[in-house]
Amino acid sequence: MAYDKEMLAEQYNTTYQLLTDEQKTIVDTIMSVVNTQSAAIYFLYGYGGTGKTFVWTTLSSELKQFSHWLLDIRDGKIGQYNDEFSEITIPDEFLIKNYDDPIHAIVEATYPSLIDNYSDINYLQKRVVLASKKEIVDKINDYVLSLIPNHEKEYCSADSIDKSDELLNPAFALLPPEFLYSLQTSGIPNHKLKLKVGTPIMLLRNLDQTDGLCNGTRLIITKLGSNVIEAEVITGPNSGNRTYIPRINGQSLHHIGLYLPHPVFSHGQLYVAISRVKSKDGLHILIHDNDGNPKNITTNVVYNEVFANL
Numbered sequence: 001m002a003y004d005k006e007m008l009a010e011q012y013n014t015t016y017q018l019l020t021d022e023q024k025t026i027v028d029t030i031m032s033v034v035n036t037q038s039a040a041i042y043f044l045y046g047y048g049g050t051g052k053t054f055v056w057t058t059l060s061s062e063l064k065q066f067s068h069w070l071l072d073i074r075d076g077k078i079g080q081y082n083d084e085f086s087e088i089t090i091p092d093e094f095l096i097k098n099y100d101d102p103i104h105a106i107v108e109a110t111y112p113s114l115i116d117n118y119s120d121i122n123y124l125q126k127r128v129v130l131a132s133k134k135e136i137v138d139k140i141n142d143y144v145l146s147l148i149p150n151h152e153k154e155y156c157s158a159d160s161i162d163k164s165d166e167l168l169n170p171a172f173a174l175l176p177p178e179f180l181y182s183l184q185t186s187g188i189p190n191h192k193l194k195l196k197v198g199t200p201i202m203l204l205r206n207l208d209q210t211d212g213l214c215n216g217t218r219l220i221i222t223k224l225g226s227n228v229i230e231a232e233v234i235t236g237p238n239s240g241n242r243t244y245i246p247r248i249n250g251q252s253l254h255h256i257g258l259y260l261p262h263p264v265f266s267h268g269q270l271y272v273a274i275s276r277v278k279s280k281d282g283l284h285i286l287i288h289d290n291d292g293n294p295k296n297i298t299t300n301v302v303y304n305e306v307f308a309n310l
């Protein structure tokens, strides 16, 4: 895995320029298959010395570059680390830099022509927008919901203080439900959940492992009842199954939109987000500062002690 990324990029650029028309057709055809993740098998046949190895060298130098960049991010090998935090520069090819509204831009890059495609399960299955904070995820969800023409339904949680906590501290009994509803906790949906038929959702809990309803399973809402939601599974072996979710996350995807108005803050978060994409053509990253100006630098957090005992 000791590939030199700059050397590979230079090798690719040099050899690609030298390819004959026939060799270029072979390289372009194979790269388009890789980039669209279609399955194909090619057999490269030719007389000795006609450039088969040359074609393979060109292809492999291109293919190794992206995976090597990902591994460097995972291992914290890019940038100068200060207290396990490092600022890294994202290559231009992944960046969205021209936008008026960043949320509109990241949704459009990941879900192009959403209005025409939101009922196409195959289209939804392959895409996801990721962000590092729940408040940002909520903004993206609200924007996507506003685009979908179906009727919106709101589901509210019914939060109350656990009686045993009241015994520990009687002051807990005085907390009104409105206060509980205002709390935003990592890993738990907010008090109000707005949903529409046709929108993709992701389970955050294991509901029924035997039926494939696990943390991370993605579904499309097909009906919204008052106490139950009907949804169709769109990922995993149970894809196509309809299920009912009473009122009460490692897939690989073709398109990942990563929206970072704030830098990532926990170990490995950046690697986990970008390594979900199947090929680099599907990676769209939008980073901006507090004034909304585009940036190409973000933070990578890698605690080396995590690897120490492996």
Ligand SMILES: Nc1ncnc2c1ncn2[C@@H]1O[C@H](COP(=O)(O)OP(=O)(O)OP(=O)(O)O)[C@@H](O)[C@H]1O
Binding pocket: 018, 019, 020, 023, 046, 047, 048, 049, 050, 051, 052, 053, 054, 055
């Ligand atoms: N487009 C090209 N531009 C410049 N040099 C090339 C090009 N294609 C092939 N070559 C050179 O031609 C020589 C033979 O090419 P290569 O080794 O790729 O052929 P091969 O088909 O793999 O041969 P063999 O079947 O004998 O292994 C090498 O020195 C290679 O660098």
